[in-house]
Amino acid sequence: MSELKRHSVAATEGRYPMTQITATVNGREVSRSVPNHYRLIDFVREELKLTGNKEGCGAGECGTCSMFVDGKLVKSCLTPVQKIQGAEVETIDDLDRDHGMTVLQRAFHKCGSSQCGYCIPGMVMAATSTLRRNPVASLDEIKEGLGGNICRCTGYQKIVDAVELARDVLNGSKPESALGEEDATGFIGHSTRRLDAPAKVTGAIKYAADMWMPNMLHMQVLRSPHPYARIVRIDTTAARAIPGVECIITSADVPGVDNFGVAIDDQPIMARDVVRYVGEGVVAVAAETPDIARAAVRSIEIEYEVLPALFSAHEAMQPGAVQLHDFAANNICKHTRIRKGDVEAGLKDADLVVEETYQTAAIEHAYLEPEAGLAYLEADGCVTVQSPSQNITHHRHMLARILGRPINKVRMIMSTVGGGFGGKEDMLYQGMLALAAIKTRRPVRYVFTREESFVASAKRHPIEIRYTMGLKRDGRITATRMIMVADGGAYAMSTPYVMNKTAILGPGPYAIPNVWVDAIGVYTNNTPCGAMRAFGAFQSEFATEAHLDLCAQRLGMDPVALRMVNLMRDGATTHTRQQLDRVLATECLSAVVSAAGWDAGVPFRQGKGNKARIDLGGPGTRAPCTLGASLSPPQKKVPVGSPDAVMNK
Amino acid sequence: MLTFDQYLTPATLADALRALHEIPGARVVAGATDLLPWARDGRAGDVHLSALVDVSRLAELGGVSLAHGRIRMGAATTIAAFQHDPLLREQAPVLARSAVWFADDQLREQATVGGNLINASPAGDSQPALLATNTNVTLARLENGSIVERTLPLSEFIVGPGKTRREPREIMTQLELDALPGHGAAFEKVGHRRSMVISTVCLAALVKLDRAGLRIEDARIAIGAVGPVPERLDDVEAFLTGHMPTSASLREAAEMAVRRVRSRSRQAYRREVLVNFVERALVSALAHGGLAVKRSPKETEHV
Numbered sequence: 001m002s003e004l005k006r007h008s009v010a011a012t013e014g015r016y017p018m019t020q021i022t023a024t025v026n027g028r029e030v031s032r033s034v035p036n037h038y039r040l041i042d043f044v045r046e047e048l049k050l051t052g053n054k055e056g057c058g059a060g061e062c063g064t065c066s067m068f069v070d071g072k073l074v075k076s077c078l079t080p081v082q083k084i085q086g087a088e089v090e091t092i093d094d095l096d097r098d099h100g101m102t103v104l105q106r107a108f109h110k111c112g113s114s115q116c117g118y119c120i121p122g123m124v125m126a127a128t129s130t131l132r133r134n135p136v137a138s139l140d141e142i143k144e145g146l147g148g149n150i151c152r153c154t155g156y157q158k159i160v161d162a163v164e165l166a167r168d169v170l171n172g173s174k175p176e177s178a179l180g181e182e183d184a185t186g187f188i189g190h191s192t193r194r195l196d197a198p199a200k201v202t203g204a205i206k207y208a209a210d211m212w213m214p215n216m217l218h219m220q221v222l223r224s225p226h227p228y229a230r231i232v233r234i235d236t237t238a239a240r241a242i243p244g245v246e247c248i249i250t251s252a253d254v255p256g257v258d259n260f261g262v263a264i265d266d267q268p269i270m271a272r273d274v275v276r277y278v279g280e281g282v283v284a285v286a287a288e289t290p291d292i293a294r295a296a297v298r299s300i301e302i303e304y305e306v307l308p309a310l311f312s313a314h315e316a317m318q319p320g321a322v323q324l325h326d327f328a329a330n331n332i333c334k335h336t337r338i339r340k341g342d343v344e345a346g347l348k349d350a351d352l353v354v355e356e357t358y359q360t361a362a363i364e365h366a367y368l369e370p371e372a373g374l375a376y377l378e379a380d381g382c383v384t385v386q387s388p389s390q391n392i393t394h395h396r397h398m399l400a401r402i403l404g405r406p407i408n409k410v411r412m413i414m415s416t417v418g419g420g421f422g423g424k425e426d427m428l429y430q431g432m433l434a435l436a437a438i439k440t441r442r443p444v445r446y447v448f449t450r451e452e453s454f455v456a457s458a459k460r461h462p463i464e465i466r467y468t469m470g471l472k473r474d475g476r477i478t479a480t481r482m483i484m485v486a487d488g489g490a491y492a493m494s495t496p497y498v499m500n501k502t503a504i505l506g507p508g509p510y511a512i513p514n515v516w517v518d519a520i521g522v523y524t525n526n527t528p529c530g531a532m533r534a535f536g537a538f539q540s541e542f543a544t545e546a547h548l549d550l551c552a553q554r555l556g557m558d559p560v561a562l563r564m565v566n567l568m569r570d571g572a573t574t575h576t577r578q579q580l581d582r583v584l585a586t587e588c589l590s591a592v593v594s595a596a597g598w599d600a601g602v603p604f605r606q607g608k609g610n611k612a613r614i615d616l617g618g619p620g621t622r623a624p625c626t627l628g629a630s631l632s633p634p635q636k637k638v639p640v641g642s643p644d645a646v647m648n649k
Numbered sequence: 650m651l652t653f654d655q656y657l658t659p660a661t662l663a664d665a666l667r668a669l670h671e672i673p674g675a676r677v678v679a680g681a682t683d684l685l686p687w688a689r690d691g692r693a694g695d696v697h698l699s700a701l702v703d704v705s706r707l708a709e710l711g712g713v714s715l716a717h718g719r720i721r722m723g724a725a726t727t728i729a730a731f732q733h734d735p736l737l738r739e740q741a742p743v744l745a746r747s748a749v750w751f752a753d754d755q756l757r758e759q760a761t762v763g764g765n766l767i768n769a770s771p772a773g774d775s776q777p778a779l780l781a782t783n784t785n786v787t788l789a790r791l792e793n794g795s796i797v798e799r800t801l802p803l804s805e806f807i808v809g810p811g812k813t814r815r816e817p818r819e820i821m822t823q824l825e826l827d828a829l830p831g832h833g834a835a836f837e838k839v840g841h842r843r844s845m846v847i848s849t850v851c852l853a854a855l856v857k858l859d860r861a862g863l864r865i866e867d868a869r870i871a872i873g874a875v876g877p878v879p880e881r882l883d884d885v886e887a888f889l890t891g892h893m894p895t896s897a898s899l900r901e902a903a904e905m906a907v908r909r910v911r912s913r914s915r916q917a918y919r920r921e922v923l924v925n926f927v928e929r930a931l932v933s934a935l936a937h938g939g940l941a942v943k944r945s946p947k948e949t950e951h952v
Binding site for chain 1: 650651652653654655656658678680681682685686689690691695697701703705729732742745746749750752753754755756758759843844845
């Protein structure tokens with residue numbers, strides 16, 4: 001498709017032809033001149049400053065940008081702005097038409113359906129569309145109606161609950177009082193409405209990308225296309241010549257100590273001399289518009305000397321492998337060891353020794369809010385950065401050192417976080433923003449695309465876990481050995497702490513007399529890995545629980561019974577030799593087993609001609625979504641008048 | 650990011666064709682749901698075009714009508730119309746059944762049937778149903794200043810992944826397909842999830858029973874996502890025509906599909922799914938058409 005990539009002068013300089021758009025937005029006629037490549041989401045958010053609907057992916061996948069155009073719900077990131085010429089647009093911002101929250105929004109509030117809130121504008125719009133179309137929509141129709149909307153926090157159940165509640169209140173089968181707060185004296189065992197929910201279900205709350213300041217500049221970043229390369233030359237001449245480019249920064253512009261990290265100081269705010277992963281920031285541009293900044297980034301020339309890169313943690317540890325950081329011998333970032341008892345003796349004492357290797361994959365957090373930030377100078381010279389950082393105090397300390405200024409001249413404000421899951425603990429862009437704000441003395445905003453978020457941010461560590469477990473015939477574990485090698489990627493980020501957690505929690509809540517754990521975090525030229533929900537425990541415990549199932553199979557035991565035999569009890573000693581006085585693990589497992597209706601026995605019995613499990617899909621389990629509910633014969637409609645009138649009551 | 654010098658919304662087909670003729674590099678856009686995600690990092694990156702010619706509101710590309718047992722449908726008909734247009738729901742229920750599996754509510758409001766065919770993705774979800782209904786497509790071009798049209802069967806229109814017989818300056822205007830109100834219809838699809846997912850296997854089945862309601866008078870099955878282009882299972886159709894279906898014979902018919910898998914990846918998985926899909930779709934299309942045939946109790950394996 002390269003023949004299509006002919007750049008006109010407009011594209012080279014980031015100034016595109018303008019187009020006049022006249023439309024009715026939230027009941028008000030607007031007529032604005034905007035760049036002709038604007039999509040509906042750009043028109044609404046950037047031009048009209050209606051920031052209720054968010055942009056989560058820019059590719060039609062996530063649904064948070066959903067808006068009505070002439071009564072039809074569309075994804076505004078896939079709608080060229082010209083398509084709304086003369087049309088009527090409805091966004092989340094004024095869905096209630098100044099009558100307070102709609103019934104649906106109140107139901108979301110009541111049901112605790114908003115967590116980070118970033119997907120909620122789209123969820124509310126999609127649910128509104130579903131109930132406008134059919135005020136008695138079935139559960140399946142509701143699920144189908146929300147099918148194009150992704151939520152990363154709540155798990156959907158509360159959202160679906162809210163839509164069902166709203167449907168019932170709207171069609172009169174439940175009283176309006178059902179939307180009110182539960183009358184309860186305590187908190188435990190009762191649902192309490194979240195304080196921030198009204199702002200989130202209406203789209204009123206401001207995330208970093210929703211903020212706007214007068215005189216604000218827009219940042220774009222040139223990122224490394226190479227996993228490992230020496231930066232020979234950076235030529236920004238052409239970029240500097242583009243009108244509207246206010247500042248171009250590289251690591252050479254950093255005034256202080258450009259070396260930081262969550263756990264180890266091994267990172268510059270932009271690549272210094274070498275790039276160590278694909279997606280590492282190299283040059284940042286601040287310009288009058290994002291278009292100009294993007295054009296400037298395209299015109300920067302960088303000469304790289306591409307170096308042989310390391311893509312495997314095992315290769316990286318080999319003697320003679322390239323050293324990615326001079327302080328880390330054999331590229332080992334962190335080696336956590338746990339030694340308890342005598343593992344060799346424990347294995348010798350076992351009736352059965354089971355060995356297996358497990359491999360987990362790198363995982364992206366995919367919080368619905370891509371990274372974004374806004375930096376500006378206060379009147380007293382203090383530089384302030386607003387961003388959804390999960391670690392503002394540490395960021396502030398690091399940034400003060402990087403900028404070479406006293407701590408009281410650096411301020412970090414945590415903007416509403418649209419999902420983080422650990423992925424926003426690393427300082428990926430705040431340094432560039434602060435530096436550009438100081439240099440230009442103007443506010444600077446930077447909003448990642450979803451693709452940038454994917455390539456630049458830390459991932460969950462992929463870990464290879466070599467497992468050896470010894471067991472007695474009755475199921476008692478005599479010894480556990482776990483050798484774990486984690487690919488930490490180009491920079492340490494949270495790797496040392498993640499290695500500790502994966503080691504400490506890895507062998508599981510079981511009383512094991514002999515334990516040997518090695519958790520090794522290794523530098524490679526892959527995307528850095530850092531904090532993610534469960535912080536390393538997920539990987540090692542996955543291996544442990546998978547391994548126990550395998551052992552149960554070999555022992556001919558029920559996997560629950562195997563765990564019951566081994567669970568820690570009162571007075572147990574943990575793998576790190578902490579003495580526990582009370583342990584409720586067996587009670588906890590018993591409660592789960594009884595709630596799940598567990599069908600005891602050896603796993604995988606069907607293959608041997610035995611009776612199939614009877615505990616799958618039983619009462620209380622969630623049925624899968626069935627599409628096409630709307631194609632079944634129409635249900636009896638409840639006379640509720642115009643759906644629109646009802647939704648806005 | 651997709652940028653362009655001009656975005657044109659011509660009033661007539663003639664104007665649109667003229668724009669394609671006069672502006673080198675101009676590109677047709679309808680729903681834009683595939684165009685905008687294409688021009689992003691990781692795919693085509695930043696793309697600058699001379700012009701986009703929006704054909705979604707052209708009267709010549711709209712309308713849904715019925716004449717002599719054939720449905721005429723504008724190429725700019727949205728996939729949502731498959732579900733909501735009363736004539737399409739009545740006369741070609743297989744379209745609605747495929748539409749509910751197509752992307753999601755929002756995209757179906759924007760995406761057009763013409764766009765889905767011209768994209769010619771091997772996994773395009775509208776294709777099996779349109780193949781099974783013997784769809785013809787009409788393309789218009791400008792020749793010496795006047796509009797010239799040509800019509801060809803959909804089965805000949807798509808020639809490979811992303812490849813069609815459409816010439817660069819042609820616009821698809823209309824589709825014509827069999828009205829099959831008396832056929833039982835079924836659609837099957839599997840992907841990683843239900844909404845917004847590219848098919849790993851998809852399939853449309855249509856069955857008409859004879860007057861006694863026991864024998865298959867007409868059977869049509871079309872598959873997608875298992876090879877470079879979607880295709881009809883003509884051998885299975887021939888086997889079923891005039892046939893009195895039983896659990897065992899539907900299994901036999903389904904097994905015939907196994908060699909159709911020519912995908913680049915996951916062939917074993919697709920074979921297993923495809924065969925079971927053919928069987929399940931036939932059972933459910935027959936049920937929709939008024940004949941209950943029990944499905945063989947154990948799924949067939951082709952790993």
